[in-house]
Amino acid sequence: xxxxxxxxxxxxxxxxxxxxxxxxxxxxxxxxxxxxxxxxxxxxxxxxxxxxxxxxxxxxxxxxxxxxxxxxxxxxxxxxxxxxxxxxxxxxxxxxxxxxxxxxxxxxxxxxxxxxxxxxxxxxxxxxxxxxxxxxxxxxxxxxxxxxxxxxxxxxxxxxxxxxxxxxxxxxxxxxxxxxxxxxxxxxxxxxxxxxxxxxxxxxxxxxxxxxxxxxxxxxxxxxxxxxxxxxxxxxxxxxxxxxxxxxxxxxxxxxxxxxxxxxxxxxxxxxxxxxxxxxxxxxxxxxxxxxxxxxxxxxxxxxxxxxxxxxxxxxxxxxxxxxxxxxxxxxxxxxxxxxxxxxxx
Ligand code: DAH
Numbered sequence: 089x090x091x092x093x094x095x096x097x098x099x100x101x102x103x104x105x106x107x108x109x110x111x112x113x114x115x116x117x118x119x120x121x122x123x124x125x126x127x128x129x130x131x132x133x134x135x136x137x138x139x140x141x142x143x144x145x146x147x148x149x150x151x152x153x154x155x156x157x158x159x160x161x162x163x164x165x166x167x168x169x170x171x172x173x174x175x176x177x178x179x180x181x182x183x184x185x186x187x188x189x190x191x192x193x194x195x196x197x198x199x200x201x202x203x204x205x206x207x208x209x210x211x212x213x214x215x216x217x218x219x220x221x222x223x224x225x226x227x228x229x230x231x232x233x234x235x236x237x238x239x240x241x242x243x244x245x246x247x248x249x250x251x252x253x254x255x256x257x258x259x260x261x262x263x264x265x266x267x268x269x270x271x272x273x274x275x276x277x278x279x280x281x282x283x284x285x286x287x288x289x290x291x292x293x294x295x296x297x298x299x300x301x302x303x304x305x306x307x308x309x310x311x312x313x314x315x316x317x318x319x320x321x322x323x324x325x326x327x328x329x330x331x332x333x334x335x336x337x338x339x340x341x342x343x344x345x346x347x348x349x350x351x352x353x354x355x356x357x358x359x360x361x362x363x364x365x366x367x368x369x370x371x372x373x374x375x376x377x378x379x380x381x382x383x384x385x386x387x388x389x390x391x392x393x394x395x396x397x398x399x400x401x402x403x404x405x406x407x408x409x410x411x412x413x414x415x416x417x418x419x420x421x422x423x424x425x426x427x428x429x430x431x432x433x434x
Pocket of ligand 1: 257259260307344346347377379380381400401402404
């Protein structure tokens, strides 16, 4: 900016130089030289006042702009920084701190398998409800037709808190809740079709095939006119999907208080097609779990009319399925936290 009045041009030169040197940039706007120029305006004869005043105002505006720019440099002139980075990313490669070596983790094989299983059941029309890790005696036994003192309770010995809560020994502990929640659906003509994955607990003598903590998958299906043939077909369809080949199933009588009749089910060995191998211990079959037609007392406890409706349920261990699939010889690997074991599943 050129100033025609020599006096103003002089002050402009001085103050711009001062702005470059001083720390207190704003002080330039209060400089006595500038104030003196402003005071001078009033004293001038009317004819000169306008042009002089205008130039002083231009100088003031120019100085204000320069002060502003010196205090807040244009963003493009700053080096960008990433405040979320663990170090200043503007540092050169050799000045950067050396990070500890890191590697990606992997999904636990039990969770990978569970997801696969739930996917198949979802396609078959089952919704999933997670089980719980703390429950009460009534849900784990009473609602499932185990009267107090019933000897079958001994098969489900588990951990109990001071407040008499139990770490559930089976996912059947959820049956009453799932049945109650599905009652409305039945009245609307829709079946109850739910699978219940969950962590379960038992007071076991731990060895290669027994753990105190393991996973189960429960299934519950209720509608009008359901019979044991539907149960067998559902398990067969699921297993054939899971192993990607036609699986035969074998069902033999068993006892559970919450089903009548009750069965154990086994699958034809998917690894040797029943010819006999080390996985099926040369029997051609692998035992998988328990199942049966839901006992009328269990339906009644949930407020479901056991004359109008019937259903089936099953429960099996997920750990065992994964062990068979990958040839894992010891169930204790799953909770060992052993990286050598887990890295095989990356
Ligand atoms: N809860 C049983 C167990 O852990 C397994 C089971 C058997 C579940 C039969 C069921 C069933 O739903 O109908 O030993």
